[in-house]
Amino acid sequence: MSRPAAGRRGGDARLGVNPITCRAHGLCAELLPELIGLDEWGYPILAASPVPPQLLEMARDAVAACPTLALRLSGAR
Amino acid sequence: MSQQVLWYISRGTGMVSLLLLSTTMVLGALTGGRFAHASWPRFTVSGLHRSMSLVGLGFVGAHVATAVIDSYAGIGWLDVLVPFTSVYRPLWLGLGAIAFDLVVALVATSLMRPRIDPRGWRIVHWAAYACWPLAVAHGLGAGPADARLTWVLAVNAGCVLAVVVAVTWRATASHPDTVARGGGGW
Amino acid sequence: MVRVPRATPHQVMAAAGQARPADPDSPYRLLAGWVDTGRPADLAAHQRRHGPLPVPAYPGRAGPHRLIGVVDRSGLRGRGGAGFPTGRKLTAVAAGRRRPIVLANGCEGEPASRKDHVLLSVAPHLVLDGAILAAYAVGAEEAVVCLHAQDPLADTLRAAIAARSGDPVPLRVAEVPDRYVASEASALVNFLNTGDPRPTAKPPRPFERGVRGRPTLVDNVETLAHLAMVARYGPEWFRRLGGPDSPGTTLVTVTGAVRLPGVYEVPLGTSIGQVLELAGGAAEELQAVLVGGYGGSWLPLPSGGGIRLTHADLQAAGASLGVAALVVLPARGCGLAETARVLRYLAGESAAQCGPCMFGLPAIAADLTAVVEGAAGRRGGAVLDRLGGRLEVIRGRGACAHPDGAVRLASSALRVFGTDVRRHLSGRPCPWAAGGPRLPVPGDAAPGAR
Ligand SMILES: Cc1cc2nc3c(=O)[nH]c(=O)nc-3n(C[C@H](O)[C@H](O)[C@H](O)COP(=O)(O)O)c2cc1C
Ligand code: SF4
Ligand code: SF4
Numbered sequence: 001m002s003r004p005a006a007g008r009r010g011g012d013a014r015l016g017v018n019p020i021t022c023r024a025h026g027l028c029a030e031l032l033p034e035l036i037g038l039d040e041w042g043y044p045i046l047a048a049s050p051v052p053p054q055l056l057e058m059a060r061d062a063v064a065a066c067p068t069l070a071l072r073l074s075g076a077r
Numbered sequence: 078m079s080q081q082v083l084w085y086i087s088r089g090t091g092m093v094s095l096l097l098l099s100t101t102m103v104l105g106a107l108t109g110g111r112f113a114h115a116s117w118p119r120f121t122v123s124g125l126h127r128s129m130s131l132v133g134l135g136f137v138g139a140h141v142a143t144a145v146i147d148s149y150a151g152i153g154w155l156d157v158l159v160p161f162t163s164v165y166r167p168l169w170l171g172l173g174a175i176a177f178d179l180v181v182a183l184v185a186t187s188l189m190r191p192r193i194d195p196r197g198w199r200i201v202h203w204a205a206y207a208c209w210p211l212a213v214a215h216g217l218g219a220g221p222a223d224a225r226l227t228w229v230l231a232v233n234a235g236c237v238l239a240v241v242v243a244v245t246w247r248a249t250a251s252h253p254d255t256v257a258r259g260g261g262g263w
Numbered sequence: 264m265v266r267v268p269r270a271t272p273h274q275v276m277a278a279a280g281q282a283r284p285a286d287p288d289s290p291y292r293l294l295a296g297w298v299d300t301g302r303p304a305d306l307a308a309h310q311r312r313h314g315p316l317p318v319p320a321y322p323g324r325a326g327p328h329r330l331i332g333v334v335d336r337s338g339l340r341g342r343g344g345a346g347f348p349t350g351r352k353l354t355a356v357a358a359g360r361r362r363p364i365v366l367a368n369g370c371e372g373e374p375a376s377r378k379d380h381v382l383l384s385v386a387p388h389l390v391l392d393g394a395i396l397a398a399y400a401v402g403a404e405e406a407v408v409c410l411h412a413q414d415p416l417a418d419t420l421r422a423a424i425a426a427r428s429g430d431p432v433p434l435r436v437a438e439v440p441d442r443y444v445a446s447e448a449s450a451l452v453n454f455l456n457t458g459d460p461r462p463t464a465k466p467p468r469p470f471e472r473g474v475r476g477r478p479t480l481v482d483n484v485e486t487l488a489h490l491a492m493v494a495r496y497g498p499e500w501f502r503r504l505g506g507p508d509s510p511g512t513t514l515v516t517v518t519g520a521v522r523l524p525g526v527y528e529v530p531l532g533t534s535i536g537q538v539l540e541l542a543g544g545a546a547e548e549l550q551a552v553l554v555g556g557y558g559g560s561w562l563p564l565p566s567g568g569g570i571r572l573t574h575a576d577l578q579a580a581g582a583s584l585g586v587a588a589l590v591v592l593p594a595r596g597c598g599l600a601e602t603a604r605v606l607r608y609l610a611g612e613s614a615a616q617c618g619p620c621m622f623g624l625p626a627i628a629a630d631l632t633a634v635v636e637g638a639a640g641r642r643g644g645a646v647l648d649r650l651g652g653r654l655e656v657i658r659g660r661g662a663c664a665h666p667d668g669a670v671r672l673a674s675s676a677l678r679v680f681g682t683d684v685r686r687h688l689s690g691r692p693c694p695w696a697a698g699g700p701r702l703p704v705p706g707d708a709a710p711g712a713r
Contacts, residue, residue, distance in 0.1 A: 023258075031120050
């Protein structure tokens with residue numbers, strides 16, 4: 001039920017998507033293809049691994065770009 | 078600076094604002110309708126939508142500021158924020174004031190978007206559909222001398238046409254998500 | 264069948280968990296009264312057998328905390344499908360800042376299961392005791408029994424509630440729309456809050472923010488009935504039956520090709536074969552058994568008969584206990600056709616909120632249907648590959664676990680009925696596909712045992 005606190009260098013930042021508010025706009029996958037793919041219906045498939053530090057900034061951009069704010073980043077410093 | 082110059086700058090920036098706001102409207106409608114093309118990926122459309130809105134706000138700001146600084150029409154700082162308080166053409170300036178308030182609200186809520194309730198942002202964003210026609214009406218009504226010029230009329234007509242086409246496309250574009258959502262008798 | 268001696272009156276002693284049931288070794292715990300008397304237990308009969316509500320055994324400000332400790336030590340796990348440790352859930356709910364709410368989930372949306380219905384019919388006060396005790400343990404201000412609308416049980420439960428007095432927490436019944444996913448925990452919360460019976464996204468989970476924004480404990484009614492027994496008779500008694508990771512007894516619904524379909528109470532750890540024997544044994548030659556309801560897994564028979572009903576053993580066998588229901592498929596039946604029908608039902612029950620569920624479930628149902636009907640022709644292999652890929656992609660991507668159940672069912676069918684898959688693909692007619700449905704699906708003409 002609990003997960004270790006995020007490391008100081010943001011090592012435990014993870015992407016999550018609210019599947020109900022996600023409307024298959026697909027912007028996130030265009031902005032962050034390293035970590036986000038789309039299924040055949042246009043909904044995002046997120047990498048299970050933590051967001052590496054060098055992609056954090058792009059991950060934040062993708063989160064901000066999602067038209068429905070369905071994408072979130074948790075555990076980032 | 079001579080009064081004359083300020084007055085021209087104000088009218089010029091107003092015109093550019095109209096162009097930028099119309100472009101923002103078109104790009105916003107394309108984003109909302111999930112327009113995508115190989116050479117126009119979604120993030121390009123939505124990125125342009127954001128930058129156009131910011132540049133647009135800049136021009137609107139310049140338009141408003143020069144109109145106030147210029148003493149010819151006697152427009153006060155309050156008049157540009159509170160509708161229908163101006164002595165000079167109160168109706169047309171009032172429409173402009175409402176449009177200005179809405180533009181500020183639209184941009185402000187968008188900049189704060191990750192921190193506010195998505196529903197609030199969404200409601201404010203629907204106000205764009207009220208803001209834009211008000212701005213067009215304000216432009217045509219507040220400067221009747223300019224507005225009679227053919228090229229000014231042509232630019233206005235072009236903007237209206239582009240926005241009407243884009244919004245109609247958005248309203249009729251159907252995406253499988255929209256169709257499937259809410260199915261199953263819930 | 265085991266004869267249980269008549270219950271003798273007993274008293275609840277001052278110390279928690281010190282009362283003794285009439286027969287501490289009986290495999291009948293929840294159903295003891297029914298097995299004994301053949302009659303549903305009214306309040307008087309319930310209290311004659313189990314004594315009064317054991318709240319006085321957990322007195323003072325530390326009492327609720329001690330009760331949670333007792334449940335925790337019993338090792339009781341949820342009987343609603345996920346098998347989550349009940350003590351841990353109580354602890355999480357009690358840790359919230361606001362006064363919690365308790366929901367007793369008695370909807371039993373699972374078409375293959377009938378055990379909650381039976382339990383609520385024959386021992387309503389055991390469930391109500393459990394709801395009150397759980398509410399007492401977490402400091403809740405209200406306990407709500409959730410049942411399907413138009414279910415006659417709603418009146419039974421309202422009458423049972425009216426007959427009680429002196430409960431420390433108010434009880435009421437809520438009637439929930441009769442849809443499969445409407446009894447998922449967050450859907451119950453959403454329905455009580457807004458009238459919308461669809462699941463919501465997590466976080467927040469109900470234990471964090473649920474009914475009226477309060478921490479909300481959602482427990483299956485059978486879980487609560489066990490809790491009512493644990494609070495009286497203690498964790499050591501509870502662990503006398505069952506395995507270390509899955510202690511106690513469980514109610515199992517057995518349907519399909521057995522002679523005596525019905526709901527049985529068995530110690531966890533009983534093998535599938537033994538449960539089928541309890542249910543009268545095979546009515547004809549058997550082929551496979553669906554374990555865990557329509558979101559569960561197929562296991563082959565007779566080879567799977569030795570697998571024991573515990574969380575660990577079933578997981579090792581590539582299945583899960585889910586809601587303890589066994590649907591027995593005879594040799595003269597088509598597991599693929601049955602699975603395709605159930606998948607179509609599950610696809611129709613999607614709340615149509617999450618893309619991977621509202622598009623994915625109809626897609627896998629259509630793929631399997633195409634394989635079954637041989638409609639794919641020479642492209643059959645490609646359809647099968649596509650189905651495999653889709654099953655990989657859908658899991659874990661809905662707001663609730665509904666799509667995961669459908670994926671589990673379909674994957675296990677491909678595994679267990681592999682020979683049939685090849686036969687269907689090669690275009691050889693399946694002798695049983697047209698033999699009529701075996702698994703009950705709401706809305707269809709009801710087959711056999713239900
Ligand atoms: C689609 C779906 C339907 C469910 N239906 C029921 C149900 O009818 N009854 C039930 O007790 N749990 C049901 N659950 C499980 C609940 O979400 C919840 O986990 C359970 O009530 C918790 O109780 P427990 O810890 O006592 O098992 C369902 C879950 C899903 C994903
Ligand atoms: S950008 Fe947002 S709405 Fe679009 S696919 Fe990604 S998460 Fe979903
Ligand atoms: S996963 Fe399916 S059933 Fe669950 S909330 Fe989403 S759409 Fe509804």
